[in-house]
Amino acid sequence: MKMKVGEVLLLFGFIGIATTMLLAFLWAPSVSINAFESPAAQRIFYWHVPSAWAAFIAFGALFVGSVGWMFKRSELMWRIHIAGSEAGLATGLMTVWSGCVWGAAEWGTPWDWSDVRLNTFGLLTLLAIYLVLGRNSQPDGVETRDTFAAFGLYGFILVPFTYVATRIWSIRHPGPVIGTDDGGSLNADMGLILLFGTLSFTLLIFGHMLTSMRITSFEQRIEALQIQLDGGK
Amino acid sequence: MARTLVEAVGIEVRRGMGVVLSNHHLELNQGDIMVLEGANGSGKSTLIEAVARLLPLEKGHISHGEHLVVDHEGRRKPSPLNVSLVLQKNGLLGCERVQEHLDIAMRMTGSTIDSTHFLEAFSLTHRASDNISNLSQGQARKVAVLSALLPAFASSEPCIVLMDEPDAGLDDRSMDALCGWITELNHLGHGLIISTHDERIKSLATVRHHLPDGTTTAVQNENHETKLSPQRPNSQQGQITPGQFGWNMQWRTLAWLNQNAMAALLTLGILLSLGELSDNLTEMQQLGFILAPALAAGLCGDAMVAMCREERTASWWYCVGTGTPHSGMLPFLLGGGITLLSSIAHTGSIELNTMVIGAILTGCVAHLLRFAQQSTERLARPQAVFIGLLTPVLILPYALLLDLLTR
Numbered sequence: 001m002k003m004k005v006g007e008v009l010l011l012f013g014f015i016g017i018a019t020t021m022l023l024a025f026l027w028a029p030s031v032s033i034n035a036f037e038s039p040a041a042q043r044i045f046y047w048h049v050p051s052a053w054a055a056f057i058a059f060g061a062l063f064v065g066s067v068g069w070m071f072k073r074s075e076l077m078w079r080i081h082i083a084g085s086e087a088g089l090a091t092g093l094m095t096v097w098s099g100c101v102w103g104a105a106e107w108g109t110p111w112d113w114s115d116v117r118l119n120t121f122g123l124l125t126l127l128a129i130y131l132v133l134g135r136n137s138q139p140d141g142v143e144t145r146d147t148f149a150a151f152g153l154y155g156f157i158l159v160p161f162t163y164v165a166t167r168i169w170s171i172r173h174p175g176p177v178i179g180t181d182d183g184g185s186l187n188a189d190m191g192l193i194l195l196f197g198t199l200s201f202t203l204l205i206f207g208h209m210l211t212s213m214r215i216t217s218f219e220q221r222i223e224a225l226q227i228q229l230d231g232g233k
Numbered sequence: 234m235a236r237t238l239v240e241a242v243g244i245e246v247r248r249g250m251g252v253v254l255s256n257h258h259l260e261l262n263q264g265d266i267m268v269l270e271g272a273n274g275s276g277k278s279t280l281i282e283a284v285a286r287l288l289p290l291e292k293g294h295i296s297h298g299e300h301l302v303v304d305h306e307g308r309r310k311p312s313p314l315n316v317s318l319v320l321q322k323n324g325l326l327g328c329e330r331v332q333e334h335l336d337i338a339m340r341m342t343g344s345t346i347d348s349t350h351f352l353e354a355f356s357l358t359h360r361a362s363d364n365i366s367n368l369s370q371g372q373a374r375k376v377a378v379l380s381a382l383l384p385a386f387a388s389s390e391p392c393i394v395l396m397d398e399p400d401a402g403l404d405d406r407s408m409d410a411l412c413g414w415i416t417e418l419n420h421l422g423h424g425l426i427i428s429t430h431d432e433r434i435k436s437l438a439t440v441r442h443h444l445p446d447g448t449t450t451a452v453q454n455e456n457h458e459t460k461l462s463p464q465r466p467n468s469q470q471g472q473i474t475p476g477q478f479g480w481n482m483q484w485r486t487l488a489w490l491n492q493n494a495m496a497a498l499l500t501l502g503i504l505l506s507l508g509e510l511s512d513n514l515t516e517m518q519q520l521g522f523i524l525a526p527a528l529a530a531g532l533c534g535d536a537m538v539a540m541c542r543e544e545r546t547a548s549w550w551y552c553v554g555t556g557t558p559h560s561g562m563l564p565f566l567l568g569g570g571i572t573l574l575s576s577i578a579h580t581g582s583i584e585l586n587t588m589v590i591g592a593i594l595t596g597c598v599a600h601l602l603r604f605a606q607q608s609t610e611r612l613a614r615p616q617a618v619f620i621g622l623l624t625p626v627l628i629l630p631y632a633l634l635l636d637l638l639t640r
Binding site: 113116119122123126129130133134137139142147150227 | 247291617618619
């Protein structure tokens with residue numbers, strides 16, 4: 001059976017992520033025991049940061065899809081909205097879950113309600129759950145699409161808010177390790193694995209979204225055929 | 234020349250995955266009885282709901298009395314005319330009383346008339362003080378129909394009367410009365426749009442509007458020589474606001490006790506059961522404990538939203554009133570009361586400032602939740618949406634509030 005682009009990207013993404021994990025556990029240098037309570041747990045960062053990056057791409061797609069549906073009524077944009085929310089849910093959960101594991105080891109608590117970035121990211125993930133479950137509970141139609149696209153737009157306000165939260169209100173969550181004025185705090189090997197992990201997650205997320213859009217397209221075609229069989233237009 | 238009451242220009246309305254009305258035009262003048270004709274699914278109800286400002290337009294616009302009320306760019310403005318409505322669902326709450334609902338409907342026009350004659354004709358006199366929930370489906374339908382007719386009879390200004398299958402479930406005697414009142418309203422200069430499959434009502438039409446093609450045919454109608462009752466004396470009455478209505482219904486049903494107050498009391502009980510664990514709290518943590526029941530009460534939202542979904546009551550209110558029913562000041566009072574209780578339980582003293590903060594917290598959170606709940610009203614199954622998943626957004630502001638108050 002011939003593989004589609006989305007499935008190829010998914011496959012390469014999975015292989016890349018598995019390789020990243022191997023490199024993270026077997027090759028990445030250890031961090032200083034003075035700087036961390038739990039240095040071994042720091043290795044989860046090679047999963048956590050790329051998945052957060054992928055989540056931002058997914059939420060970006062959700063925003064583009066929501067805007068596109070609201071203003072253009074485009075079927076393609078609605079498919080992007082669906083793909084963005086599903087991919088955002090998957091990567092959001094990956095990020096939150098890995099963050100909780102690291103927080104439990106490093107801070108002694110998996111969650112801190114007073115940390116703005118943790119909470120805004122957690123909320124983004126809840127928004128993705130809300131969109132996915134909510135949409136599945138409703139028949140497809142313009143009312144459903146308008147409502148969830150509007151929630152997608154509101155939710156996107158949280159993306160830039162989450163990004164800057166670490167810089168403005170950082171309480172516990174570590175600040176950015178790349179893209180800072182001082183060039184970042186990573187050594188070359190760590191940076192290389194992180195870059196590889198980020199590329200792998202990027203492939204995964206685009207593969208996920210393309211596959212999701214294809215499935216939605218199939219669903220829409222099936223629904224159109226059902227309406228035809230019902231005697232509709 | 235008769236005044237134009239409703240004008241729909243090139244409207245397109247989508248429902249579900251289909252376009253129900255496309256490039257549709259409609260004009261209703263004073264003194265018209267417009268009957269909408271067409272097969273099931275041709276768009277009769279959709280047209281009535283669009284004219285009632287309940288549906289967004291993809292294209293075109295609708296005016297009431299030459300004032301734009303809804304257009305394809307999302308503008309929705311209140312109608313300058315009195316609009317009365319009966320949808321396929323009755324728009325009634327089970328806890329409302331028959332006479333009370335009719336009075337509310339009439340007061341939307343600013344005046345009321347004696348409804349005794351109408352209740353007699355519909356055999357509802359003995360039910361005037363009864364709860365709607367005690368009526369049969371046919372009786373409830375009669376109340377819904379009267380709530381569309383009476384405001385027009387009470388109003389001295391031309392009204393737009395919108396009725397979607399008013400004949401559903403009505404017996405022969407009631408149909409005779411209904412046909413007589415429709416003709417009477419026509420003579421009084423009101424404009425009626427009626428969707429029906431009933432031949433008796435169809436025979437009253439002065440204009441027939443066929444769907445889905447949108448063709449309109451004027452009808453010469455001999456039935457109009459009906460003997461008219463004298464103009465009914467009316468008395469001036471102020472409108473009841475959605476907040477007043479919500480307040481009344483909340484007290485009658487005690488829904489707030491079941492929903493918001495119980496959540497608050499349970500939270501308070503759980504926190505108090507911590508016993509010694511809560512003895513060595515910081516100032517911020519203690520304030521967090523005191524205000525937690527107020528937050529829990531607010532997070533339960535407004536019980537009126539769920540109540541108004543029963544029979545599309547929110548849609549009825551949106552069309553004929555000034556907004557959808559809500560609990561108004563009740564969450565603020567509840568928040569103040571529960572914080573007072575919590576404050577006494579935790580510290581043994583009454584702190585007025587904390588009480589005010591608790592009141593504001595519950596009130597703001599409850600109304601915020603109401604807006605979120607109401608934003609899903611257009612969905613086919615609004616009750617199936619997981620709005621609670623979004624409530625953690627309020628925890629961070631709560632934490633920041635505590636931080637601010639204890640600095």
